[in-house]
Amino acid sequence: MRATQVRPTGAERTFGEDEIIVTKTDLRGILTYANDVFLRISALTEDEAIGQPHSLIRHPDMPRAVFKLLWDTLKERKELFAYVVNLAADGAHYWVLAHVTPSFDARGEVVGYHSNRRKPEPAAISAAGELYRKVRDEESRQSSSPAGLDAGWRMLQQTLTDRAQTYEEFVWELTNGGRS
Incomplete structure (x- = not known):
């Protein structure tokens, strides 16, 4: 876990449209996998990330109600798409369009969560923000x-x-540039 509270700097970080941020967690939201894009954008090393709560990158501007929606949806064994602003270890922020899904074992039991994140359009960031x-x-x-x-x-x-x-529907409207 971070020794000190990271303060947002206001610097925005982005990543390529062809890049995907990928993480996996256990049932408690503890990171078990992070790809190189995640590590680069979050300014964390693999050792700093793995074993830590995914909330390690939670930006204080994210409403807790959206995370309630996320966890309620996952508890129903359903996927969720959401716009999220994250906080990197160096104080920069970055927006993502996250797709979060439960991970199932061979018996159909939920064993953790998997998230892919893509770069969102600026208009979607503005509306979600x-x-x-x-x-x-x-x-x-x-x-x-x-x-x-x-x-x-x-x-x-x-x-x-x-x-x-x-x-x-709100997310998809933003994702489609206002076209339903």
């Missing part, structure tokens, strides 16, 4: 962490209801 700012601001207005998560979750769900969309 706008929604995430509103949800995060709602989370931070609350007096406790649990109340913040509940308030952020309600705001995320209400925003999607107002748009007559699921989160997945």
